[in-house]
Amino acid sequence: DTGVSQDPRHKITKRGQNVTFRCDPISEHNRLYWYRQTLGQGPEFLTYFQNEAQLEKSRLLSDRFSAERPKGSFSTLEIQRTEQGDSAMYLCASSLVQGVHGYTFGSGTRLTVV
């Protein structure tokens, strides 16, 4: 098991473009989480899935953001019409139910909107 993988590691995009990030969790983990981390801050929760069901979305997740986990395995996070304020590190994590053994984080995708 190689842990949680995120792709790409870095993304630079022009304002107004759409971007999509991918997360591959640890295979036996049924929960998958997306977080956003801006410079000098702790990660902030965006959304989470249990298997393929999206169970909670933060108010931070505006209408321009959408996340999917179609077969309960990998997940994608899409941002439409990117804005400079979307520049951040997007972190994915996975866990077994309720994270009782800890959440395993990926290395993140750093998005820069220019």
Next chain:
Amino acid sequence: AQKVTQAQTEISVVEKEDVTLDCVYETRDTTYYLFWYKQPPSGELVFLIRRNSFDEQNEISGRYSWNFQKSTSSFNFTITASQVVDSAVYFCALSALTGGGNKLTFGTGTQLKVEL
């Protein structure tokens, strides 16, 4: 709502000094989990410890130790005989089992710099 406060923004120590990172949390839940994560310059969050709200026993793992005190809502982290490789940002986090699922609420982190 849950809240985690890490009042120390940055700490600098000389190698071999002991250092304590403070964490104060707020939650109305009686069942919750507390975590510490390390974030080195490479960016990934490395899990260090999880503690549940019913277990106030302090824990030691090598040079790391944690002091959980429910009476003061604190979960402090001490590194003994610090090393340069300990330089990183350390995050304290809280996960409550009711009223919001199982997401983590993080503090703003403490940047630890260990110098020779």
